[in-house]
Amino acid sequence: MSEHYQVLARKYRPHSFAELVGQTHTKKTLINLLDANNLHHGFLFTGTRGVGKTTIARIFAKSINCEQGISSTPCGKCPTCIEIDKGQSIDLIELDAASHTGVDNMRDILENVQYMPSKNRYKIYLIDEVHMLSKSSFNALLKTLEEPPEHAKFLLATTDSQKLPLTVLSRCLQFTLQQLTHDEILGQLKFIMDAEALSYEESALGQIADFGNGSMRDALSLLDQSISYGKGTVTNADIKAMLGLVHHDDIIKLATHLFNQDAKAVINFIKDLSHRSENLTNALKDLSSLFHKISIAQIVDIESNKTIQNLSTQISNFDLQIFYQMSINGSKDMALAPSEQIGFEMTLLRMLVFRSDAQLDAEEISNVVEPTTLDINNQQQWETLTQALEFKGGAQILVENTLFDNVSSTTLTLTLDNQFANLLSDHVQKSMLTTLRQKFSTLNLVINLGKPNAQTLAQKKTQVHNEKMKKIQEQFLNDRGVQKLERTFDTKININSIKEINHV
Numbered sequence: 001m002s003e004h005y006q007v008l009a010r011k012y013r014p015h016s017f018a019e020l021v022g023q024t025h026t027k028k029t030l031i032n033l034l035d036a037n038n039l040h041h042g043f044l045f046t047g048t049r050g051v052g053k054t055t056i057a058r059i060f061a062k063s064i065n066c067e068q069g070i071s072s073t074p075c076g077k078c079p080t081c082i083e084i085d086k087g088q089s090i091d092l093i094e095l096d097a098a099s100h101t102g103v104d105n106m107r108d109i110l111e112n113v114q115y116m117p118s119k120n121r122y123k124i125y126l127i128d129e130v131h132m133l134s135k136s137s138f139n140a141l142l143k144t145l146e147e148p149p150e151h152a153k154f155l156l157a158t159t160d161s162q163k164l165p166l167t168v169l170s171r172c173l174q175f176t177l178q179q180l181t182h183d184e185i186l187g188q189l190k191f192i193m194d195a196e197a198l199s200y201e202e203s204a205l206g207q208i209a210d211f212g213n214g215s216m217r218d219a220l221s222l223l224d225q226s227i228s229y230g231k232g233t234v235t236n237a238d239i240k241a242m243l244g245l246v247h248h249d250d251i252i253k254l255a256t257h258l259f260n261q262d263a264k265a266v267i268n269f270i271k272d273l274s275h276r277s278e279n280l281t282n283a284l285k286d287l288s289s290l291f292h293k294i295s296i297a298q299i300v301d302i303e304s305n306k307t308i309q310n311l312s313t314q315i316s317n318f319d320l321q322i323f324y325q326m327s328i329n330g331s332k333d334m335a336l337a338p339s340e341q342i343g344f345e346m347t348l349l350r351m352l353v354f355r356s357d358a359q360l361d362a363e364e365i366s367n368v369v370e371p372t373t374l375d376i377n378n379q380q381q382w383e384t385l386t387q388a389l390e391f392k393g394g395a396q397i398l399v400e401n402t403l404f405d406n407v408s409s410t411t412l413t414l415t416l417d418n419q420f421a422n423l424l425s426d427h428v429q430k431s432m433l434t435t436l437r438q439k440f441s442t443l444n445l446v447i448n449l450g451k452p453n454a455q456t457l458a459q460k461k462t463q464v465h466n467e468k469m470k471k472i473q474e475q476f477l478n479d480r481g482v483q484k485l486e487r488t489f490d491t492k493i494n495i496n497s498i499k500e501i502n503h504v
């Protein structure tokens with residue numbers, strides 16, 4: 001096994017443009033240039049790590065030095081092609097600026113550019129992380145790029161082209177390499193596993209592709225490790241163990257508690273995850289990814305997974321969109337949070353607070369049976385009705401502060417608490433009546449000022465809100481992480497500041 005996994009990434013390094021995964025645009029342009037024999041002297045490849053910059057540069061080097069002639073399809077068999085593949089070509093000078101900042105060394109090398117190639121058509125300089133060259137090396141490079149000898153080609157690669165002086169940028173043909181997609185990486189992983197006749201769980205390769213996050217090199221390096229770890233087999237359980245990923249089932253359980261509005265279960269579950277030293281940053285990403293899957297299942301209805309289907313019936317797509325946004329923002333803030341656990345908890349609490357508000361409204365509305373004649377006889381029915389009718393602005397505030405008194409065939413009589421007499425303007429009363437008459441076209445309205453003998457809807461809502469906040473504040477202050485924070489800074493968290501949580 002060991003000889004396998006040590007060399008996989010190198011063994012499957014693409015040797016031709018045909019084997020190269022992704023980078024369609026760059027590939028096409030280079031092939032056109034090569035086949036037209038239209039060769040610039042400087043090429044700059046920009047892109048994040050592991051997307052194929054030096055791989056492309058090496059294929060390009062073979063293309064112009066192959067003994068069969070210049071073309072986009074180097075033979076791969078002549079001594080020069082073989083030497084380049086093995087990293088032994090005397091006329092391909094590979095430099096890593098990240099490790100060669102010593103001025104003299106680099107300058108000497110660049111000054112040798114005037115000498116003819118030893119045996120090939122071109123003397124090729126492949127300079128990786130070129131933005132890290134020292135100032136004097138840069139000057140040497142610039143001088144060379146200004147008046148390049150016919151026999152020299154410069155292939156420059158960088159992860160950060162913004163750090164390159166314009167003078168260099170303007171003398172090179174620039175190619176911006178894209179991060180590889182999940183599918184491009186997954187395809188290559190499968191190809192390698194199949195070629196090696198090794199067994200694997202496809203979803204495990206999917207996790208590796210996710211981990212690669214656009215970088216084939218990172219994904220392949222994890223594939224190497226996991227093959228070694230699993231003694232030739234790649235499974236989900238092994239990947240999870242290696243990366244400290246939270247198991248998919250755990251994420252499902254967490255989402256279920258969240259959708260059930262079970263704050264206690266959510267907090268306990270997070271404590272448990274943290275206790276097991278799970279990686280909560282990854283867990284939050286997995287949660288975002290789950291929201292995405294559920295959302296797709298709701299809208300497109302193609303998800304075959306029963307669990308996802310079940311979850312998709314427990315939450316509205318609107319809430320999911322908000323949750324997704326909250327989880328993404330939570331991930332961004334994770335690095336700033338006092339601890340992973342606090343960052344994770346606060347994100348989940350935010351979702352709970354948001355959902356409980358939304359649910360309060362939804363439940364009340366769903367209880368309504370729409371009457372055609374006004375047929376109510378108690379406060380509860382009045383409240384249910386008011387929630388269904390969608391009063392606007394001042395009218396809504398007025399309505400929620402009234403108590404049902406009685407209703408005759410034509411007139412609804414309500415009582416408004418004396419202290420809210422200022423709500424009773426003509427304009428607001430008219431707006432309230434207009435909304436009522438959309439359903440009960442002949443209805444008249446009488447609002448008496450008085451002393452309320454029961455709780456209004458507004459009072460109930462305030463009470464529910466205060467209780468909810470009290471619970472959240474208690475949970476927050478009882479949190480181990482928060483208590484530790486208080487001890488560490490020898491301070492007390494201002495309880496009133498806790499309700500300042502942004503809902504979105």
Ligand SMILES: [Zn+2]
Pocket residue numbers: 065066067068074075076077078079080081082
């Ligand atoms: Zn060749």
